[in-house]
Amino acid sequence: MSARSSSARTLSDRRSLPQVRKASPRSQIRAMARWLALIAITQQVSCGGNTGSNSAAANLASMPMVTVSLSPASAQIEAGATVQFLVNVQNASNPAVTWQVNGIPGGNSSVGTITPSGAATASYTAPASVSGALTVTVAAVLQADTTKFGSANVTINPLPVAKISISPQNANVVAGASLQFSAVVQNGPQAVIWEVNNIPGGSAMSGTITSSPQGSLVALYTAPALIPL
Known part of the structure; x- marks a missing residue:
């Protein structure tokens, strides 16, 4: 009986002991990872036997934006006239630009031409004639980055119609006599060609007309010496 009782107590004691479960490989890996992380943190904040924390902040500054602009931003001119543009390039290491008119480098006779006149300037010349009001776009395109450009x-506008008036409108002269005429030109070049009966300078039969200097707005008409019958 004693022996059996002793064996029973031993078995009971064994059952009362805490059960130790064997850690799975996955649990071991997780524990190792936490341990390594703890070591890494401890090493990071320990210095000279003292434990502390240090922090550093880095401000990420954005790159300055590249901009291209033209001055003037718009213009109105007559056919054949010229206007100068100034380009302003900001925050570009290479400010060189290509000048265009309606997307055409340098333009052409239909839309007008643009010619660089300096490092940051260019002159636009409108077509010699247009049938009606025409709007074109002048652009300066950054050569280093063609997505960056400024435009205007x-x-x-068509040239206004030239008008010429002559004074006097009517006159009477005797054969061989002279009479001065003057012309007024509006909306056109201040130079004229004087004619008599559609003949430049006239003729002996219809009389002659001369201006000095040639093309000036004042001319002298001299009637023929004999009036043809």
Whole structure:
């Protein structure tokens, strides 16, 4: 009986002991990871036997924006006239630009031409004639980055119709006599060609007309010496 009782107590004691579960490989890995992390943190904040924390802040500054702009931003001129543009390039290491008119480098006779006149300037010349008001776009495109450009609209108006008036409108002269005429030109070049009966300078039969200097707005008409019958 004693022996059996002793064996029973031993078995009971064994059952009362805490059960130790064997850690799975996955649990061991997680524990190792936490341990390594703890070591890494401890090493990071320990210095000279003292434990502390240090922090550093880095401000990430954005790159300055590249901009291209034209001055003037718009213009109105007559056919054949010229306007100068100034380009302003900001925050670009290479400010060189290509000048365009309606997307055409340098332009052409239909939309007008643009010619660089300096490192940051260019002269736009409108077409010699237009049938009606025409609007074109002048642009300066950054050569280092063609997505960056500045532009300006130019409205081209037709030249007004030239008008010429002559004074006096009517006159009477005797054969061989002279009479001075003057011309007034509006909306056109201040130079004229004097004619008599559609003949430049006239003729002996219809009389002659001369101006000095040639093309001036004042001319002298001299009637023929004999009136043709």
